[in-house]
Amino acid sequence: MATGAINVEMNIAAEDQQSMFDKSKIIARRRMPTLELIHERFCRAVRLSLFNMIRAPIEVQMHMPSVKSYEQFVSEFPERTNINIVGIRPLRGVGCWIVDPGVVYIAIDNMFGGEGRLAPRLSLREYTPTELRIIRRLVDALLNDYEKAWKAVYEIKFDFMRQETNFGFAKITSPGEMVLHSKFTIEINGRPGDVDLCIPFWVMEPIKAILYNNMQGFASEPDEHWTNLLNDQVHEAPVTAVAVLARKQMLLREITSLSVGDIIPIEINDPVTVYVDGLPVIKGQYGVKEGRYSVKVSTIQHPAEFLKSPLEKARLGPSMMRSAEKGELYEQSGEHSQSHSPIQAPKPNETDVSSDTIGQLADELDPK
Template sequence: MQQVLSQSEIDALLTGLADGDFKTNLDISAGDDDVLGYDLANQDRIIRGRMPTLDIIHDRFVRMFRLTLSSSLRKVIDIGVRSTELVKFGEFVNTLPVPSSLNLFRMNPLRGTGELENKTDGRDFTSIEQKIIKRIAIQALEDLYSAWRPVFAVNISYARSEVNPQFVSIVPQSEMVIVVTFDIEMGKAPMSMILCIPFSMIEPVRTQLQSGFQSDMSEMDSITFSRFRKNLTEAGVTMVVELGRAEINVREFLSLREGDVIRLDQEADQPLIVKVEGVPKMTGMIGGFKGQQSVKIKGLLYKPPHGEDFT
């Protein structure tokens, strides 16, 4: 319990302070070694606050680029955002190996130049690899444009490529940049891609980026769905026509010879089951067309979507 001073003790304390009987400060030496400089113009001291809209833009970009890359390479690709950091450009450049695949781009009317970097294994790129990387980089920039469009109308254009990070000076070494690292999984070959955007480039739209999506969400969902449907209709599927089935024992199987006939459970004049990716979807009759075995569709085992044009 705290002790409460009486009125006489309070009067004595005030009298002592007025007469100088009590010291109210300590003699502390403030030498030059104890003084730290404070640069009010230093960017890493004035940048505050999250930018949730920018995070959503990058999430949308991941979804779009995943579909684009999977369709272009004709295999399943998985892409995710590993981290988003705010660092000085000089520190970022020092982390890049030589050679690196550095693809520079512009975002007009925002000033400055951005950078798209792909990790490499430390060897030089062949001319074929450079062409493939440039094509993929341009596709990535197209998806980045689509992700940005509902928030701010930017025109993203490919500028040039470099392999030595020291030759890339998009901003001064001390300027802050936003570094977004993406993990790309392509089978058993994991890799990463880095998006570097100068903070000064997005400064004019910082207010929009610090506020959340509102009506733009529905527009971006529409764009994502449209691209998903387009890529989905171009995906390949496996179709199998099942002639029938039969059960035999091991002795019968081992005694099979050329010319033997196996009776199936399917009647000769009955339609066959047509499977798509292992799922029964149609029925059809076996026949021939231009010298090749073919199947004529007789009926559907599923309800087709109405009002959708997938052609």
């Protein structure tokens, strides 16, 4: 009986131990929403900082942060690499930034007048003093931007300690300890290279709750790159400009009494109003240029002026146009209109009323 009790206790202890290891696997698989937002802000800041330093097209891509053993992290790198040891305040511990040689050589090529088109020859040679100074500038820029990215969440500071080329001299924790691995891919002139950050997970223990917290109210900074790109694409968006030369109101019996060859008298408005996507933006004088009806621009009202008046007065959109200006004339004229002045209209012989259209309308009338 006593032996059975002892076996039960031993089995319970083994299950507890197994559950402890299962929890460590769960932690490694959990996402860190706050850290992902911090890294997104860091990528935007680094792109601008490296562009000012290297003066070349820069793209920075963030990879999902992962938790793994330090031994597994070290096995992903070659025997000799650039390792930058940094202290982390106010957290107790150290971390390391690893800069891929491809990033170093392409950055040096661009900084000294090259274009970075040739693939760098990666070798295991020692870095020269000039290369080490440029690496230090790159690392300082990374540290500065990473501190700013964390500032809205938690104040951390990185103190540069030393550079190493072998993990045997850069042991920041024991091989079995879990570490937080963050990878960023920096693309310079179309040639990518990686920058890795490794921090022991026990160092992040005081702020672990912040990392796993889903911060919905995280204040984000505007991305100037995407803002400029969106602004350029908005300016390149096509719009429809329609110059309404004349309007004619007719009764239905007058339309049905028309026959092929009849002429509908019209009077051209002066000045002519040009509607840009339904807004009366341009006014000008009607005329003919190179055999085509044209409008010489006299006044232009900026579309932003329509937003200053109340919506019930502005009536934004095509509804601002009268019903007589919305039909076939609007669609046909929009194909020939241009956004430059003078605004070209269809040729004179194209503005005659189509007899086929009138006949079709007459055929569709209900005899009753």
